[in-house]
Amino acid sequence: MPSSPAIRTENLSKTFGKGKTRITAVKELNLEVERGQVYGFLGPNGAGKTTTIRMLMSLVRPSAGRAEINGRNVREAGALARVGGLVEGPAFYGYLSARNNLEVLARTANDYRPERIRELLEQVGLAGRAAQPVSGYSMGMKQRLGVAAALLGDPELVILDEPTNGLDPAGIQEMRGFIRGLAAERGKTVFLSSHLLNEVEQTCDRVAIIHKGEMIREGSVAGLLAESISNLRIQAAPLEQAEQVLRERWEVTRESDPGDSMQWLVVEAPPPDSPQVVELLVGRGVRVHQAVIRRQTLEGYFLAATRGPSSGNAEVTHD
């Protein structure tokens, strides 16, 4: 079914425990991830990201709803044949080398190709230490090996749960490039869960934000940022006249940077209106010294979304 989405969930829910100890980890989650996308799955710790991934990987049985990968229910035999995953941190047999760990995993999937293992170990920068027991590896090395394990079967869909955990800044940068390359150069779909907003903002095409088990926002990264609060900071003279002119069309407040007596006008105008703001001021004889578009980062958006009034009982908005 080439037209089916890479991932589709329909009212996917999971509860753990019974009675008073009952916890709803994921509630009626509806996701659709198109092929070839890098899809970010954002949420604070305990939001239900890993439980969702575990349901996608058939490790946890949904309490209700269904999860499909490439059009097939994940519970069907062989549905995960073209899926690679790194779930909640890397786990390996410490007494085996990286090469032997990958061999065991490849044979388990009935897809053992020594040249593929060699190639992957080189790609993740572990070729030089491939014969050493994994127990001696750093967290970052295990993380790289985890990514290699996820890519073993040359999967169409790669599910990565917090893949940059334990990596140093250079490793994080390298991992981001690697993930982007998976989609851009090799046409793979990447489903990336993270609580690191910077990572998602720099890596993903689309994003879903999950909070307390419910999806509260879904859309393209650019779309979410565009819909989010952004404004224009203006330095102009005379300031009072500028404020008066701008108030005719927009909401305006004053602010100053800490330790600086210079005042700014903050115009609540969307970025596309900025040329009109400047034109209006200049047309009325106001000198505009600086005009700066201030965009909210995904981090700001995420915090607003997960702390906002709608976060508790979510009405999902799609871009």
Next chain:
Amino acid sequence: MINLLRAEWKKTIWNALLTGFLVWVFPVGVLGFYLVMLIGGLFSREWMSGMLETGSGLWTEDALGAWGMLLAFPFTILSRMLPLAFMAAVFAGEYQSGMWKNLIPRNRRAHLILAKMAVVAALIAIALAATSIVTVAGQGAGRLWLGWEYGPPASWDAISGFALRYAQTALLGGLSLLILAAMAALAAILTRSTLGALLVVFGFSTLDSLAMYILMLLARIFSLPEVVNLYRYTPQCNIDNAQSWFTTGAALRLPFETFSTGPDLVFSLAMLVIWAAGLTALVLAVFERQDITA
């Protein structure tokens, strides 16, 4: 399935500490015993002859001795502990290492468990077979050195008779191993910890080994003598009974008024198959429904 079995074999066999202390300890331990005996024999023939006198003097009997640790009651109460510890550690090890999350998406859960059961049972069977060979070699070398006979002579009748008895013993040993492996798997799945699995599986095994006495006690406490008849359904009763049929050609004699003779051979073999298959089916059903959350 071959690749899966090779994966299981590789990761189990390379766990040197686990297999060294709980599996290879049998043949290596016996080898060590005979090496010490032979080295000691360089200095004292009396000392060596004292050690060899405990043997049966028949290679056909010595070769079967290793399997006794799985089959011969009451030794089974303790002698099963190491194989059970090995099996429990192998099954629970996947939970402890968090590896199920890597393995389950790659193959069917049923295949993963069945391959593991097959490999742990095969490894122990190989270790016992190796122990048989080392025992016969050690006894033979010592006896040759002392100029003692080590019968029976290698005639067609002796070899074919021995092959049949070895096959019968190995069959019972294999069924016993499958039952133990299924018990260990179930204990590991239910407890998700090595220690928990060890405690549960030791409990199961001890209950089975002591079932006769437990049932006698219950019969006395509740004044229900027919309770002891339940013994015929336990693995231990049927292993002992089948052994009796294989070695003496008659059913096991039992110390119960209402149940003094063991069942026939077919019943016992069928009961052992039912235990192995039933426990395996239970393991598969529980594992299939289990949420892997770590």
